[in-house]
Amino acid sequence: xxxxxLAVAALSLSAGAFxxxxxxxxxxxxxxxxxxxxxxxxxxxxxxxxxxxxxxGIEIRVQxxxxxxxxxxxxxVPFQQAKVTDIFQLLVQSSRLKYTVVDEKTIVVTKQ
Numbered sequence: 001x002x003x004x005x006l007a008v009a010a011l012s013l014s015a016g017a018f019x020x021x022x023x024x025x026x027x028x029x030x031x032x033x034x035x036x037x038x039x040x041x042x043x044x045x046x047x048x049x050x051x052x053x054x055x056x057g058i059e060i061r062v063q064x065x066x067x068x069x070x071x072x073x074x075x076x077v078p079f080q081q082a083k084v085t086d087i088f089q090l091l092v093q094s095s096r097l098k099y100t101v102v103d104e105k106t107i108v109v110t111k112q
Contacts, residue, residue, distance in 0.1 A: 023092075024101045026085050029056040035081040045070040045095045049109055052088050060107045068111055070095040 025031075033056050040048050046062045053060035065071060079087050092099055092109060099109045 023089065023099065026088065027056075027058055027101065027104045027107070029104075030058060030084050030088065033084040035083055036079070036087075037081065038079045038087065040074050040077040040079075042073055042075065044073055045091045045097075048074075048091060049088065052084055052091075053107060055084065058105055058107060060109060062109045064110050065095075065097060068095060068097065070097055070109075 030053075036055070046065055049060045049062055062070065096112050097109050098112045099107050101107055
């Protein structure tokens with residue numbers, strides 16, 4: 001019986017840790033945006049992210065990312081019928097960045 005209680009407690013703690021590691025929900029206008037076709041060429045992630053936000057009136061501030069993958073120039077990364085939120089999260093995660101949703105119109109992206 002004691003081992004069952006310990007197992008349930010361990011599962012509860014790991015579920016809580018997983019829930020805390022989930023990125024914050026992106027603003028509704030990014031979630032509701034229709035799929036887009038975007039071909040990112042010869043530009044850095046740090047420059048693409050504000051463009052994605054501007055597509056629906058959101059300011060995405062990219063701060064203190066010098067020396068990260070976000071400053072490297074992407075040769076060509078095409079997205080076909082992709083959701084804006086998926087593109088945003090892919091670029092943030094692949095550049096090892098994190099983001100904070102300040103409000104429905106502002107996101108701040110920084111180093112992890």
